[in-house]
Amino acid sequence: MLLTLIILNLPSQTTARLKLGVGSLFLPLVGLTQSAHQLAGKTADAVLPRKEILRQNEILRRENQELRLQAAVAEGTERENAHLRQLFGWQQRQRHHLRLANVILREPSNWWRAIEIDLGSRDGMTTNRPVLSADGSLVGRIAYVRLTRSQVVLLGDPNVHVAALVENETRDMGVIGASGPRNDGLVELGYLSKNVTLKPGQTVRTSGQGGIFPPDILIGQVVDSQPIEYGFGTVARVKLAAKLDALEEVWVVSE
C-alpha cells in the first residue's frame, strides 16, 4: 500500500517512464497478436479462388486509373491555388504527410477513450500529432509515445479539446469536448455563442486554432443544439464521422 502511495506521488515524468517500462512487458504478446493477424490474412488470401483474385485485381486497376486522373487534376488545381495565393500575398498552407498505422490495443477501462497504434518514437512519432481515420476524418491526437507504440486519445475523451468550425452562413466556432460514458459516437460542441444558427446535418470541421489540429479536417455533423447557462450560450451535439469503436487502421499526420 505504501508502494502504491509512493508511485501515485512520483513526479509525472518519472511516472510516465515507469508506465512505458511496465507497458513494454506486453511487447511479446503484441508481436504474437500481430503475427497471428498476418497469418490469418495470408491464409485467407491463399484459399481465395483465382477467379476472385483476378476480378478484384481488375476492380483495383480501374480504381487506380481513376485516382491517378483525379490526382493529376488536383495537382493542377493546387498549382493554380498556390499561384493565386502568391498573387494575393496570402500565407502558403503547410503540406502534411500522412503515415499509416495499425490499431493494436484499446483502452481497457470504461472511463477513458484511447487506442494504441504500432508506430512509436523509432518511427519518428511525437506527442500531439493529429490522428485521422482511414477515410480522413479526425480521430484524436497522440498522447504518449513508446519506442514501438503510441497511445492515441480519441475524440470524446476529457483530455481532447478541438477548436471546431460549423460550415454554415455565420461559420460559428466552438470547442469539441468530452462525450458521455456510452460510446455512441456523439460529442459535445461547446463554447458557441447564443446567436448561432445551427441546423441538423451541418458539417463540423477543425478550425485550425489551438495549434495542434490543422484546419479543414472533417469532424462530423450537427445532430441538435440547445441553449445553456440561461440562454447565454449554446451547446450542440455532433455525430462523429469516424467510427471510433471500429478503427483498425489510422493515419498519423506528420510535418
Add this chain to the structure above:
Amino acid sequence: MSLLNALFILATAFVVVFLEAAFGGFRRLTGVQLDLLPPLMVYASLSGGVVTISLLALLGGLLFDSLSLNPLGVSVLPLMLVGMIIYSSRDLILKRQRFAQVVLGLGASAAAPVLSLILLLTTGRKPLLGWATLWQLGVMSLGGALATPVCFLLFAKLERSLVHSRAPETSFRADREIRRGRL
C-alpha cells in the same frame, strides 16, 4: 497453496490485462469492457496468502494502468483492498460453494471500479461519468460474478493437471490381512 499456483495467478493476470486491451468484442456488443482482475483477486484471496494477494494487486494494477490512461498505481489500491477484505473473513466463507463465489465476484467486481473512480476523482482527474456509468458498473459486476466460478474451475483443473498431488494412503496392510481357511 503452492508457489506454482501463485505463479499461475500472476501469469493469468498478465494475460487477462492484455486480452482486455486487445479484444473488444464484448465492448462492441454491450458498450462495456469487462474487468477480470477482481474475479482473479477473489480466487487469490480465498486460496492464497497475503503475499499472493499483494503481488496480484501490485502486478495486475500496474499492468492495467500501463495500458490505460489511468495514472500509474490507481488500480492497485482497490484490488488490494478487495483482496484483503475477503482474506480477513475467508474462514467464514464456504469457498467451494458456487453461490458464495458468485456473490463474492459480484461484490468485488462492483467495488474495484467504484474505488478506482473515487481515487481518480480524488487525484483531480475527470473520467467519463454519467448515467450510463451505472449500466457499465452493472454489466461489469454481473460479468465478474459469472467469471468468478469459471476462474475457480479453471484453476482447479490447472492444479489437477500440473501440480503433483500426494496419493491417498490405503488402509490395506499386509500384516493385518485376514487369512481365511477352508472353514
